[in-house]
Amino acid sequence: METPSAGKRSIELLEELGLPKGLLPLEDIEEFGYNREDGFMWLVQRKKVDHTFKRRSSKPCRIAARSWLFAEKGKLKNITGVKTKEMFLWLSVVEVYVPEASPEKVTFKTGTGLSDSFDAIAFALGE
Template sequence: MASQVIDKHREKAEIYHGDDICKQKSIQLLTEMDLPKGLLPLNDMEEVGYNRETGFVWLKQKKTTEHTFQKVGKKVSYAPEITAFVEPRKFKKLTGVKTKEILIWLTLSDIYIDDPSSGKITFMTPSGLSRSLPVAAFELEEDEGAAKSAEKEKKKKEEEAAMT
């Protein structure tokens, strides 16, 4: 089903192949849409496509990836094919992404940040159930590590300056 939808949007889309460029383009898309860069931790990516005219995006990976977002203890499953319509701070009509709640997997249909100042991102199921979590829990680990390193470096310089 998803492949047929992808075929409809392929004509005017930017399409990339290969894991490295696909990871780079998926992070670039998240950045462009003002969403956390760690939201799509996919592996062995084969294709990323983005039709700017329709807002349709698709990501293909070799097999299902499961990822646990440590800060919120949420396990998420990403199917080999993920599709969505994107707009600033939103994924709509999302397919291929599920989250585990207690013992069951729930399909996600929308991901959005209503108010950037709230620091919250909302995940919604097709039935309308939703949960809001801290945006910071979905940032890339490297970004966070770099931020911490920069903070340590700044403190070190301030301490050195204070000693002279």
Template sequence: MANLKEGAIVKNGHEEGLKFAVSLLEEFGLPLGLLPLADVIEVGFVRSTGYMWIVQTKKVEHNFKIISKLVSYSTEIIGYVSKKKISKLKGVKAKELMLWPPVSEIIVDDPPTGKIHFKSLAGITKTFPVEAFAAGQ
């Protein structure tokens, strides 16, 4: 695990960690409300590989009201961030009927169409308007 984190920028504590996570979303063209975090312990990012991790004290469930979608964020979220995309994502699940399939990839259309796509390991892709994940939603 240590080698994945080699050369990382690490921010500790809720305020610094949250600011850093939001700045990464902004830098890579992702909606700022995509990661509604609580009690952040640590956020890290390795610029050379795009590897990112977030550690928080407890699991967070957030309801994105515009699309009526309940999403669960684990105590540890990891993935690879690049322009308009998070891949190999772990620690995020979206409720589908009675199931909680893990979200493995998030992609914002480029050039922009106003759409964002969530892929699960089962190969299911759900598409929503990007504004549903704006800050404060």
């Protein structure tokens, strides 16, 4: 069963960091934690989640049952447990950021060095 405040706390943190509130489609969150001193964040869900953002593209993303990362203003980095599908391959997403100069864009960077930017509205809560 989802911890009642875990989903709400994760959304509040994304908003505080200047990131779209629907950036992480989180279902059945069992645990969420954030260490403000070093920015370490972790998420534990009941199972992995495959999700396609309707307004982004047909590229699916996969969030593992256990994910962790470091968060700072406008950026999630050193991400573990999040992948996106490019062609026939699942690539690890290692960084997500909203550039200060273009706050209407969200950029995803993979471990291979590939990156792609999308309109932030595609990651509004409920998308």
